[in-house]
Amino acid sequence: MSLKVTVVSDAPEAPYEQVRAQIAEQARAGVLPVGYRLPTVRGLAERLGLAPNTVAKAYRALESDGVIETRGRNGTFIAAAGEAAMRESAAAAAEYAQRALRLGLDHAAARAAVEDALRAAYGGSA
Template sequence: MSLKVTVVIDAADAPYEQIRAQIADQAHSGAIPVGYRLPTVRGLAEELGLAANTVAKAYRALESDGVIETRGRNGTFIAPAGEAAEREAAAAASAYAQRARRLGLDHASARTAVEQALRATYGS
């Protein structure tokens, strides 16, 4: 069975964001399994007809999000879900809580703001 990363670029969003979102979605859904080796930056850029810097920016964002991990000359791989993403989410939540408190929001108001943002992002 041959597995391939599928990325389709359209005019809706910035190309690097489309690459980032599509690879993240495929990794989170299991369409691309943990440990799968991604194409090189240059290889994917050539395949998509984009500049290597565009793909590199997407890969940096994915690595920052804990979706992929770079293993030096060995390549770039889909990272195990959970640990890095959970740490990043906890850090973001902590920063938000501190900022909300500095702004003078009470607990209920801060929670309402988070719930509204989650509904806007995830739907329902």
């Protein structure tokens, strides 16, 4: 198993987003198992022909999403992404529920807003 990332220069997504999405998907699919050590920012940047800041931005987003964890000088590793995603999703749902309540939405209206947002996010397939 090894990290496979390609960046398409004329893609609509920014290079950092391409890197972020590919690493996240490989972690989610188990291609990159929990504990897998990622290349350094500089190493991956050189390999992909990107600026180190571009890879650093992708790594920061992945860390914020709980997909990877940085252990200082020991490196950057794939975290338990599924668990982190579920925790973050639950926190976002709780925050939304509190806001919907403050706005005076009833249960049906709050649920409908979520369903509409999911349909939009998933291109109408939710």
